[in-house]
Every structure is written in structure tokens, then in C-alpha cells.
Amino acid sequence: NMLHEITGTGTGVLGDTKSFEVTKVSNNNYTAKDTTRGKGIETYTARNRTTLPGTLGSDTDNNWTDGALVDAHAYAQKTYDYYKNAHNRNSFDNNGAKLISTVHYSNRYNNAFWNGTQMVYGDGDGSVFRPLSAGLDVVAHELTHAVTERTANLIYQNESGALNESISDIFGAMIDDDDWLMGEDVYTPGTPGDALRSLEDPTVAGDPDHYSDRYTGPNDNGGVHTNSGINNKAAYLLAEGGTHTGVTVTGIGRNDTAKIYYYALTNYLNPNSNFSAMRQAAIQSATALFGANSQQVKSVKAAYDAVGVQ
Ligand SMILES: O=C(O)[C@H](CCc1ccccc1)CC1(C(=O)N[C@@H](Cc2c[nH]c3ccccc23)C(=O)O)CCCC1
Numbered sequence: 001n002m003l004h005e006i007t008g009t010g011t012g013v014l015g016d017t018k019s020f021e022v023t024k025v026s027n028n029n030y031t032a033k034d035t036t037r038g039k040g041i042e043t044y045t046a047r048n049r050t051t052l053p054g055t056l057g058s059d060t061d062n063n064w065t066d067g068a069l070v071d072a073h074a075y076a077q078k079t080y081d082y083y084k085n086a087h088n089r090n091s092f093d094n095n096g097a098k099l100i101s102t103v104h105y106s107n108r109y110n111n112a113f114w115n116g117t118q119m120v121y122g123d124g125d126g127s128v129f130r131p132l133s134a135g136l137d138v139v140a141h142e143l144t145h146a147v148t149e150r151t152a153n154l155i156y157q158n159e160s161g162a163l164n165e166s167i168s169d170i171f172g173a174m175i176d177d178d179d180w181l182m183g184e185d186v187y188t189p190g191t192p193g194d195a196l197r198s199l200e201d202p203t204v205a206g207d208p209d210h211y212s213d214r215y216t217g218p219n220d221n222g223g224v225h226t227n228s229g230i231n232n233k234a235a236y237l238l239a240e241g242g243t244h245t246g247v248t249v250t251g252i253g254r255n256d257t258a259k260i261y262y263y264a265l266t267n268y269l270n271p272n273s274n275f276s277a278m279r280q281a282a283i284q285s286a287t288a289l290f291g292a293n294s295q296q297v298k299s300v301k302a303a304y305d306a307v308g309v310q
């Protein structure tokens with residue numbers, strides 16, 4: 001209970017020190033259980049097996065040394081705080097739902113996922129990935145899948161699936177707001193400067209930045225992690241501005257861009273929404289938030305023109 005909530009300190013995967021709320025059970029027993037946010041934030045370890053959620057994280061001296069667990073717990077708190085402070089949303093269900101994360105899932109597992117109930121992170125094989133919870137954008141991406149599921153619930157295939165993916169990348173970039181890259185802190189430790197995806201220039205990772213270049217094959221549920229690049233590019237242009245395929249967009253900044261996408265996700269998008277519906281939802285959201293003749297509305301139209309979505 002709240003009575004035993006205290007601050008823990010630990011070292012993340014990348015060697016950075018951070019603090020986070022934990023529970024003091026007794027003088028030499030602390031658990032990775034935050035009872036200060038919603039109905040709680042709890043972080044577990046699967047101890048390299050695949051049983052979920054596994055064992056609740058614990059430490060004897062409150063100086064936490066399991067980097068993957070430190071990062072998953074601290075970044076879940078940071079993501080919770082973002083949704084509460086920026087969008088007045090109390091956890092993924094807007095009713096304080098407990099956030100459960102598990103690290104050290106399986107063996108050398110090069111991925112992470114939301115399984116409908118909790119977040120799960122692999123350790124990576126040290127070549128393709130570092131432990132994936134070390135990426136704040138990855139944690140935010142996974143938790144945003146939960147938010148999407150409880151709101152628009154975009155079907156995870158083809159265009160609606162690419163939008164589902166893009167919404168997770170967009171809020172990953174809004175929360176891990178030092179760049180427009182996805183997974184840069186955990187992807188290919190041996191290759192500095194690369195990323196799993198880029199919202200600024202999706203083509204650097206082989207993803208399309210225009211509707212005419214969309215993937216229409218069967219792989220990856222119809223290319224949900226590829227065609228996300230089209231909407232990701234639109235969001236990047238909306239926030240930062242720029243000229244793309246001969247269309248110039250006036251940037252409106254990260255905060256207004258985030259407000260537009262959150263408003264669209266929670267008021268207009270539905271499970272079957274395609275890219276054209278995304279354009280309309282963004283225009284309607286910008287209109288509702290900023291007015292019909294606002295710069296924001298003009299920039300939304302230009303951004304979707306620039307990526308070939310009408
Ligand atoms: O949440 C998601 O969309 C991805 C979930 C993938 C998954 C789905 C179902 C069961 C297991 C795993 C996980 C992430 C992802 O984009 N994965 C991509 C890229 C990727 C990561 N590891 C891979 C290994 C092989 C191939 C592709 C990948 C994918 O699964 O396609 C998101 C942020 C970083 C990892």
C-alpha cells in the first residue's frame with residue numbers, strides 16, 4: 001500500500017542512473033511495485049523462460065542492478081505520466097489499469113510486445129538488439145498499443161494495422177522526444193546512429209514515405225511495420241514542417257501534433273479506418289481543437305498531400 005512507497009535507485013541497461021517508485025516490504029526486501037500511479041505499476045522477470053508474468057522484481061538494498069528491469073519500470077512510469085499529464089488519460093483504460101511489464105523474456109529474444117494484458121521485453125542477442133526495455137520509445141510504443149486497443153482498436157492488418165503501428169511510433173517519438181527515430185537506443189549496438197525505423201525519413205530503414213510506394217503483399221500482416229512509414233512521415237512533417245514530393249508543410253510543433261493524433265484516436269478513428277480516414281480524422285481533430293481556418297488544419301492537409309493520401 002501507499003504507506004511503504006519509497007524511491008529506488010538503479011542503473012539502466014545503458015549504464016545510466018535513474019530513480020523510480022518501489023515498495024519497501026521490509027529492511028532488506030524491496031519490490032518493483034509502484035502504488036502511487038493508478039492501480040499500480042508492477043515489473044516482473046521471466047528469468048529467461050516464457051511463463052508470464054514471471055517473478056515480481058525485487059532487490060535487497062534498494063540499489064537496483066537489473067538494468068532491463070530498472071528501465072522497464074522507470075519507463076512505464078514515465079509513459080504513464082505522459083498520458084496523464086499531456087492527455088489527462090489515467091493509464092491505458094483511462095481508469096487507472098495496472099501496468100504490468102516482464103523483462104528477460106525467453107532466451108536472446110530480439111523483440112518486445114503487448115500481449116493484450118501486459119508488456120513483454122526480450123534481452124536481444126546483443127547483436128541485433130540490446131534488452132529492449134532500454135528504449136523509452138519501445139516502452140511507449142508497446143503501451144500505446146494498449147491505448148489504441150481500448151480506443152480506436154485499429155485492426156492489426158493492412159492499412160488499419162499500419163495506422164495502429166504508426167500511432168505507436170508517433171507516441172513513442174512524442175514520449176522519447178529527443179529525435180524522430182524508433183529503437184535507436186537498443187537496435188544493433190555495434191552500429192551507432194541507426195534505428196529500427198525513422199519517422200523523419202522512413203526510407204533510411206527501407207520503409208515507404210509516400211502512399212504510391214506502399215507494400216501490398218502478405219508479409220507482416222500486410223506490412224504493418226512498413227506502411228506505418230507513410231503516416232509516420234505525415235506526422236513528422238506536421239510537427240517539424242518541410243517540403244516532401246514538392247509539397248511544403250508549415251510545422252505546428254510536437255505538442256499540437258500529439259493533441260491532434262490523440263484526439264483522432266479517441267474520437268474519430270475506428271477498427272477499420274484506412275489512410276484516407278486517418279486524413280479526415282486528423283483534419284476534423286485539428287478543426288475541433290484549433291478552428292476550421294487554423295494553421296493546424298492547413299498543415300494537416302498539406303502533410304497528407306505530401307505523402308499522397310487524400
Ligand atoms: O509492438 C510491435 O509492433 C512489435 C511486436 C512484435 C511481435 C508481435 C507479436 C508477437 C511477438 C512480437 C515489437 C516492435 C517492432 O517494431 N517489431 C518489428 C521489428 C522487429 C523487431 N525484432 C524483429 C525480429 C525479426 C524481424 C523483425 C523484428 C516486428 O516485429 O516486425 C515495436 C518496437 C520495437 C519492437
Ligand SMILES: [Zn+2]
Nearest residue numbers: 141145165168
Ligand atoms: Zn507495434
